[in-house]
Amino acid sequence: MEEQFEKIEIRKPENIVYKKTDLLVDRPLSYCPGCGHGTVHRMLMEVLEEMNIYEKTIGVSPVGCSVLAYDFLNIDMIGAAHGRAPAVATAVKRLWPDHFVFTYQGDGDLAAIGTAETIHACNRGENFTIIFINNGIYGMTGGQMAPTTLPGMRSSTSPYGRDVPTMGHPLKITELVAQLPGVHFVTRQAVHTPGNVRKTKKALRKAFELQKENKGVAFVEVVSNCNSGWKMTPVQANKWMEEHMFPFYPLGDIKVDGKLVEKKEMVDKE
Amino acid sequence: MAKIKGDIVINTERCKGCEVCIAACPFTVIAMSKDVNSKGYHFAMKVNDECTGCTNCAVVCPDGVITVYRAKVTTE
Ligand SMILES: Cc1ncc(C[n+]2csc(CCOP(=O)(O)OP(=O)(O)O)c2C)c(N)n1
Ligand code: SF4
Ligand code: SF4
Ligand code: SF4
Numbered sequence: 314m315e316e317q318f319e320k321i322e323i324r325k326p327e328n329i330v331y332k333k334t335d336l337l338v339d340r341p342l343s344y345c346p347g348c349g350h351g352t353v354h355r356m357l358m359e360v361l362e363e364m365n366i367y368e369k370t371i372g373v374s375p376v377g378c379s380v381l382a383y384d385f386l387n388i389d390m391i392g393a394a395h396g397r398a399p400a401v402a403t404a405v406k407r408l409w410p411d412h413f414v415f416t417y418q419g420d421g422d423l424a425a426i427g428t429a430e431t432i433h434a435c436n437r438g439e440n441f442t443i444i445f446i447n448n449g450i451y452g453m454t455g456g457q458m459a460p461t462t463l464p465g466m467r468s469s470t471s472p473y474g475r476d477v478p479t480m481g482h483p484l485k486i487t488e489l490v491a492q493l494p495g496v497h498f499v500t501r502q503a504v505h506t507p508g509n510v511r512k513t514k515k516a517l518r519k520a521f522e523l524q525k526e527n528k529g530v531a532f533v534e535v536v537s538n539c540n541s542g543w544k545m546t547p548v549q550a551n552k553w554m555e556e557h558m559f560p561f562y563p564l565g566d567i568k569v570d571g572k573l574v575e576k577k578e579m580v581d582k583e
Numbered sequence: 584m585a586k587i588k589g590d591i592v593i594n595t596e597r598c599k600g601c602e603v604c605i606a607a608c609p610f611t612v613i614a615m616s617k618d619v620n621s622k623g624y625h626f627a628m629k630v631n632d633e634c635t636g637c638t639n640c641a642v643v644c645p646d647g648v649i650t651v652y653r654a655k656v657t658t659e
């Protein structure tokens with residue numbers, strides 16, 4: 314069988330059905346093994362490539378592990394100060410309304426230091442896409458507690474687990490911004506299985522398609538692992554994420570066509 | 584008989600050994616090497632001939648290091 318297979322020789326360019334897009338650099342990404350940032354980067358670049366809008370797209374990178382996104386995505390990028398990406402993206406989109414604009418932000422960036430910028434850009438109904446990578450922690454700086462850290466979840470600044478009476482409740486910023494009239498599309502996805510990766514790509518595609526219609530903010534959250542910060546292997550971290558993050562941050566669409574999705578449908582079983 | 588055959592090529596130097604691709608493969612085509620690459624990571628490798636070219640492993644690989652081939656082949 315081995316021999317016959319070798320003879321078949323299907324490793325030819327015309328038989329390629331999947332290959333990393335050239336819109337993602339060929340250099341190694343700086344992310345830890347198994348981190349979702351790389352997968353989201355790749356899906357984002359595939360969407361821009363398939364829509365053929367990569368020459369007309371400007372991204373705003375955050376502060377956090379993905380601070381280097383400008384270095385990995387072969388498109389026009391601007392680096393914003395911590396949390397200020399939605400303010401920068403507002404200016405860019407207003408100056409170049411015919412361009413596609415997105416921010417790429419972690420939970421520390423978007424839901425802690427940048428809360429004001431996030432909420433006001435969403436409430437103003439700016440016409441760009443927000444890509445929000447929620448790993449429940451400040452990954453880059455050593456795994457400190459974030460507003461998104463789950464109750465009881467350990468972090469370097471909550472070593473015995475987040476104690477809600479003293480440390481407060483986690484902030485579901487995605488559900489919060491979904492309430493705002495300036496926000497047109499809100500969804501929460503993941504990238505730890507092939508099926509989830511494909512759904513994330515579809516959600517990103519939809520978010521960029523909506524920019525053509527100037528309907529307001531399209532907000533795509535991706536619940537992701539920070540296996541280094543969580544102190545687990547990537548495979549363990551993905552399992553932990555399914556068991557602990559998804560019940561609190563259920564996957565699925567939250568707002569579609571400017572309308573909140575009924576709770577029942579929100580839990581995406583699969 | 585015509586049959587769909589798949590194949591993968593893993594850029595083992597770029598693989599970070601996260602093992603996320605292993606569970607993604609419906610035909611357990613991928614396992615980890617005993618050897619390490621120049622960065623010190625055990626890398627993913629193909630261990631059988633069952634690949635159908637479904638692209639699951641490549642889609643989920645955080646570092647995009649897997650290329651997938653698929654073709655219709657005729658066997659006697
Ligand atoms: C003004 C300012 N305050 C604080 C920091 C330190 N800092 C860098 S990254 C970061 C948090 C990043 O967390 P997150 O946005 O969740 O990104 P992740 O690394 O988890 O992807 C902080 C607090 C900074 N760089 N600048
Ligand atoms: S520290 Fe966490 S978020 Fe940052 S690259 Fe590593 S796994 Fe990803
Ligand atoms: S393409 Fe599909 S069948 Fe082939 S190795 Fe990858 S996951 Fe397995
Ligand atoms: S998912 Fe990619 S980086 Fe991780 S072990 Fe598999 S081939 Fe290597």
Ligand SMILES: [Mg+2]
Nearest residue numbers: 419420450452
């Ligand atoms: Mg984070």
